[in-house]
Amino acid sequence: MHRLDAFREFVTESESLAPLTWFRLGGPAEYLARPRNLDELTGLLACCRSTGLSTRILGGGSNLLVRDEGVTGVVIQLESPAFSDVAVEGRRVHAGAAVPLTPLISQTARSGLAGLEILTGIPGTVGGALRCNAGGRGGAIGQFVHSVTVLDSRGEVQVRDRDDLIFGYRSSNLDDPVLLSAEFDLQPEDPKSVVKQMMRIWIVKKENQPYGHQSSGTIFKDPTPEVSARVLIEQSGLKGAREGGAEVSDRHANYIIAQAGATAADVLRLIDLIRNQVRLQFGYELELQIQIW
Ligand SMILES: Cc1cc2nc3c(=O)[nH]c(=O)nc-3n(C[C@H](O)[C@H](O)[C@H](O)COP(=O)(O)OP(=O)(O)OC[C@H]3O[C@@H](n4cnc5c(N)ncnc54)[C@H](O)[C@@H]3O)c2cc1C
Incomplete structure (x- = not known):
């Protein structure tokens, strides 16, 4: 070593x-x-x-x-x-970067705090969600952030306050090497009504996303708020298109499913195919939403 x-x-x-x-x-x-x-x-x-x-x-x-x-x-x-602690104090919630979103949403709902339920059904951790301002139709995580504690490029702990933070569509200016934890400000609400809202969002997400398959989240960002990558891919006739074991989801064309035997190279070839077709047919240059390592 x-x-x-x-x-x-x-x-x-x-x-x-x-x-x-x-x-x-x-x-x-x-x-x-x-x-x-x-x-x-x-x-x-x-x-x-x-x-x-x-x-x-x-x-x-x-x-x-x-x-x-x-x-x-x-x-x-x-x-x-050490990176997964959650603490609720009044309407302020502290969560370590490694806390998975789902139990965090359940805990804040049970504590009678509303806001994070808009992230229902989004997998991943607080750190990953902050980095890309994860969200959906109802909003995104950034709108509830009070501050984020990070390790900066010199390895020093810093607190980034709300006023220093910019959250955009699936983006944030949180570019420090490590996000350690965040403080969120949520709204008091009857736990039952928060849970109901979580169930409503979950039903819609389940219908629209290929849960139960091997996939990441959506592959591409929407080119503009009015133009959806999903629709562009569908209208390019690519639903069900395959490269090796990688397949464009039938349920939601902005997801790629890894079937048995798939490789990362198959997914990358399918990504290229989608980009080329959408560029040729509609003139849009699709930008990746997923990170490729
Ligand atoms: C079925 C499914 C549905 C999804 N639905 C949605 C949706 O509706 N909306 C949405 O926005 N996303 C959605 N996603 C995508 C994904 O869940 C989110 O982007 C999530 O926030 C990623 O978090 P993660 O912890 O898994 O990050 P990872 O995938 O592990 O990492 C993503 C990036 O964040 C960085 N990162 C992670 N943690 C830290 C940290 N602590 N410090 C610094 N950098 C860090 C990584 O280095 C990497 O660059 C979906 C994914 C799936 C599989």
Whole structure:
């Protein structure tokens, strides 16, 4: 393990990333680190900076395609309880970056706090959701953020206040290497009515998305608020199109499903095919929503 010998208690070599992503595709990480607390995380990052090893943070792996050859450098999976704490105080909610959205939404609903239920059915963690301002028709996570605690590029803990933050359509200006936790401001509401709203959103999402299949979230961003990538792909006649084991979902054309035997290369070829067809037929250059490692 040479360069990372000092961290062998929580770093493994050549571990497959596929089981850690929703696509379940792709190769290994040169190093996979699961730091157990902030000191281990900052120590590891300092070592990576001084030795020139690149680092990436893995959340729930639901917005991610890992290439078949895997990734060099260190993938850091924030999964330890040290990054998964939740605390509710009045209408302010603190959540660690590794907290999965679903239990967070349930907990805030039970505490009689409304807001985050608009994220019902979105997999992944608080960190991943903040990075891309995850959301849906009802809004996005950024609108509830009071502040975000990060590790900056020098490895120092900083608090980014609401006034410093810009959240856009599936984007944010949170470009620090690690998001550690966030504070949200929610609205008091009868828990029963929040739960009802969660169920309504869940029913709509289940009807529209290919749950139960191997896939990430939507592959492309909508080119404009009025023009949906899903509709452009459908109208290009690509529903059900295949490259190897990768297939454009019948249910929602902006999802790619990995069928048995699929590789990340199949998905990448299908992405190219979709982009080319949409460009040819409609003149739109589709921008990726998913991250490709
Ligand atoms: C079935 C399905 C439905 C979905 N529906 C929606 C939807 O309706 N709306 C929507 O917006 N998204 C949706 N998604 C996409 C996905 O769930 C979100 O983008 C989610 O927020 C990603 O979070 P994650 O923890 O899985 O991030 P990952 O996929 O693990 O990572 C995504 C990016 O965030 C970075 N990142 C993650 N955690 C941190 C951290 N702590 N610090 C710094 N960087 C970090 C990673 O480095 C990577 O660049 C869906 C996905 C699936 C599979």
